[in-house]
Amino acid sequence: MNALRQRLRPRSLAAQIALLVAIALFVAQGINFALLLRERRSLRLEQVTGPVVARLIDASDPDPRDDRRGRVRRVATNPIDPRSPRVPVVERALDEALTEAGIAHGAIVTGLRPLSRDDHSVRRLPPRRVERFIRSGAQLQIAVAQPGHGWLVLNSLWLRDDSDLVWRLIGQTVILYVVVLAPLLLAGRRLSRPLSALTQAAERFGPSDSSEPLPARGPDDVAQLIAAFNALRLRVTAMLDEKDRMLGAIGHDLRTPLAALRVRIESVEDDTDRARMVETIAEMNRTLDDILSLARLGRPSEAITEVDCAALVDAVVEDFRDLGQPVSFVEAERLRMRMRPSLMRRALRNLIENAVKYAGAAEVSLEPGPQQVAITVADRGPGIPEERLGDVFEAFTRLETSRNRDTGGIGLGLALARTIVREAGGDISLANRAGGGLAATITLPRR
Secondary structure, eight states: OHHHHHHHSOOSHHHHHHHHHHHHHHHHHHHHHHHHHHHHHHHHHHHHHHHHHHHHHHTOOOOGGGGGSTTOEEESSOOSOTTSOOOHHHHHHHHHHHHHTTOOOOOEEEEEEOOOTTOHHHHTSOHHHHHHHHHHEEEEEEEEEETTTEEEEEEEEEEOOOHHHHHHHHHHHHHHHHHHHHHHHHHHHHHHHHHHHHHHHHHHOSTTOOOOOOOOOSSHHHHHHHHHHHHHHHHHHHHHHHHHHHHHHHHHHHHHHHHHHHHHHTTOOOHHHHHHHHHHHHHHHHHHHHHHHHHHTTSOSSOOEEEEHHHHHHHHHHHHHHTTOOEEEOOOOOOEEEEOHHHHHHHHHHHHHHHHHHHSOEEEEEEEOSSEEEEEEEOOSOOOOGGGTTGGGSTTOOOTTTOOGGGOOOSOHHHHHHHHHHHTTOEEEEEEOTTSOEEEEEEEEOO
């Protein structure tokens, strides 16, 4: 029930405002209808009881010569069929009015019977009222007992329902909704369009977003909000540009002394020490590359191009084979996809390096699907505890039990790979394999 209520609830600002106004109008029309119905019934009762009381007072003299006065008849017994529907509200009103007038009376009985066009009471009415009374009215018979003098009887017209008032109010409500809600919806649409454009621009905005500033349209408050967003985007873009310049300077300043150290190491006589120093400098260069790459992602200089995904994976695997690494690849059919090939090779290379480093070998496979493509790098290493599978994607995170400094790396490989894949619209997942080992799967959308 709650889920259904959530689905039916309007989401947009314009729809919520329109719904609130519609509810307010409905409540106001309901109150108006109740007041009008009460007033109409009171007026109808007065229109019936007033003339009836006057005629009864005029005809209350028991002198037989007065029996012809008005349309009041005097009869010996109650002429109203006991099976006829009664109108208690008229009986009570007549009782109160006759008592106030000091007219002695006994029981007051009313009864309704259908009207026909031949009835004397409708002949003098206009045609429209005749049709109305024939459709929803009845003839009201009233009998008032006079102690010792029989019954005074007269007829009147009575409307049995208020359907005409209901339909009139429904028509008024529809007109009111059209008059009020139509301009309100137009105003809400005028307000929601720039807000929707602002929402889309905020969702689309990123380090690589080069779209034009939004035009400041709509009401003043909305226009000021859009202008503030445009200014904020300019400031953020300027900060990112400054960060890139700073990273470039840091990379240059660090690589220069590392290159000088690499040259000076050649003068070290001990081969073992020299090899260790060379490896340390190479590790520092790789670490520096990973840090700079991770910091610059989101603003890649490489354009998105259409490449053969199977050929790209095969080329990365061949690079490892050329280095004598035991990496296998299950051949796959050509698969054209749009991506940044250099970055994707970097992400795949990091996964294969981890597999080779901690398991000694890697098995790479590519499985195309109708909506996405899965690239899996599997190994038969020690795996990762289930509760730590998500932790290894955090930058500078290493699992000390199996991935220590002796094996190299500072915990940026998986973080960099996941950032690259997510920037391409995909994701990376890790899962322990049955029988031991780890499977890292890159999932990319087909586009």
